[in-house]
Amino acid sequence: MSTDRTGTILVTGAAGFIGSHTCVDLLSAGYRVVGVDNFLNSSPRVLERVRKVATGEFEFVRLDVRDRDALAEVFRRWPIDAVVHFAARKAVGESVEMPLEYYDANVNATLGLVGVMAEHDVRRLVFSSSCAIYGAVDRVPITEDTPARPTNPYSRTKWMCEQILADVCAQDQGWHITSLRYFNPIGAHPSGLLGEDPHGVPNNVMPFIAQVAVGRRDELAVFGDDYPTPDGTGVRDYIHVVDLAEGHRLALDHLGDQAGHRVINLGTGRGTSVLELLAAFSAACGRVLPHRVVPRRPGDVAALVADATLAREALGWTARSGVAQMCRDAWEFQRLNPAGYDDEKGV
Numbered sequence: 001m002s003t004d005r006t007g008t009i010l011v012t013g014a015a016g017f018i019g020s021h022t023c024v025d026l027l028s029a030g031y032r033v034v035g036v037d038n039f040l041n042s043s044p045r046v047l048e049r050v051r052k053v054a055t056g057e058f059e060f061v062r063l064d065v066r067d068r069d070a071l072a073e074v075f076r077r078w079p080i081d082a083v084v085h086f087a088a089r090k091a092v093g094e095s096v097e098m099p100l101e102y103y104d105a106n107v108n109a110t111l112g113l114v115g116v117m118a119e120h121d122v123r124r125l126v127f128s129s130s131c132a133i134y135g136a137v138d139r140v141p142i143t144e145d146t147p148a149r150p151t152n153p154y155s156r157t158k159w160m161c162e163q164i165l166a167d168v169c170a171q172d173q174g175w176h177i178t179s180l181r182y183f184n185p186i187g188a189h190p191s192g193l194l195g196e197d198p199h200g201v202p203n204n205v206m207p208f209i210a211q212v213a214v215g216r217r218d219e220l221a222v223f224g225d226d227y228p229t230p231d232g233t234g235v236r237d238y239i240h241v242v243d244l245a246e247g248h249r250l251a252l253d254h255l256g257d258q259a260g261h262r263v264i265n266l267g268t269g270r271g272t273s274v275l276e277l278l279a280a281f282s283a284a285c286g287r288v289l290p291h292r293v294v295p296r297r298p299g300d301v302a303a304l305v306a307d308a309t310l311a312r313e314a315l316g317w318t319a320r321s322g323v324a325q326m327c328r329d330a331w332e333f334q335r336l337n338p339a340g341y342d343d344e345k346g347v
């Protein structure tokens with residue numbers, strides 16, 4: 001990886017799963033990184049790990065992005081060139097239970113951030129969006145021009161943010177914004193130092209499987225085996241978090257290519273079923289992991305797979321890792337950190 005990049009990048013949600021891996025990538029590429037996070041769904045210990053994995057200038061401020069004064073202070077203190085905005089709430093089910101918190105944490109925070117950026121004459125932004133905005137699609141792979149049909153408050157917040165960003169760009173040609181719609185990020189840093197460590201019972205399949213493997217959960221509940229997919233279980237486009245992090249760096253590098261708002265999928269273009277993922281993880285950890293089929297989870301769709309052509313053409317990005325590697329890296333993190341970041345015996 002080249003280390004000739006200059007510039008100071010503000011990363012919001014820097015202690016999160018994708019944020020921390022992106023900080024490592026940006027630092028390794030030569031950027032100076034200023035991270036901010038409120039640790040709502042992450043651990044301060046992540047910061048030491050980022051510093052262990054990557055050398056470079058990494059500053060950190062604990063703040064909530066909705067606190068405009070605290071955010072403005074960051075822009076006064078450092079010469080921010082561009083922002084990568086991850087900080088958000090991200091659980092679909094929770095968003096149905098507490099919609100106002102989701103609109104506040106996701107939409108309000110983004111409005112505030114963009115306002116503070118404009119006040120400080122910073123108009124370069126990479127926004128963390130989601131394939132969730134496509135909703136139940138008629139066919140896969142999914143291209144970026146597939147109409148958005150968000151089906152829950154979480155995905156509506158991401159869709160609203162994209163529209164706000166598009167409107168901002170339409171009004172002022174000085175803005176350069178890329179919204180990255182990611183598919184299903186899994187895996188971990190190959191060092192075993194950084195990975196996914198959700199608070200409470202994991203909502204997502206990969207951290208749940210990893211916790212079964214390490215003995216924290218008995219078995220994986222497979223949500224339905226009657227979908228119109230080859231083995232009847234849900235198919236997703238799983239993407240290694242390290243590949244995803246690289247996608248953010250390339251999106252930053254290419255922000256100057258064109259003014260305005262653009263939208264790019266980040267996925268591998270390959271679909272994997274729940275049972276295939278479980279088999280791959282079993283191979284990685286050397287033990288057949290138990291599962292039980294239960295009814296479908298409300299709101300789930302049969303298959304979501306990216307058409308990743310635009311990412312290749314616009315950013316020169318393609319995913320490197322397959323599901324076997326993603327499982328090996330996720331297992332290594334879970335094995336070395338059985339109770340996650342808060343395990344005193346962790347690496």
Ligand code: UFG
Pocket residue numbers: 090091092130131132154155183184203204205206208220221222223224233234235236274297300304
């Ligand atoms: N699944 C199980 N058992 C589990 C958890 C999940 O069988 O315990 C299945 C789901 O039914 C689905 C697949 O595993 O078929 C993946 O589910 P995840 O919850 O891991 O991921 P989702 O695709 O539902 O959600 C992810 C992100 C969301 C984002 C969404 C876009 O977590 O933030 O992708 O589709 F909105």
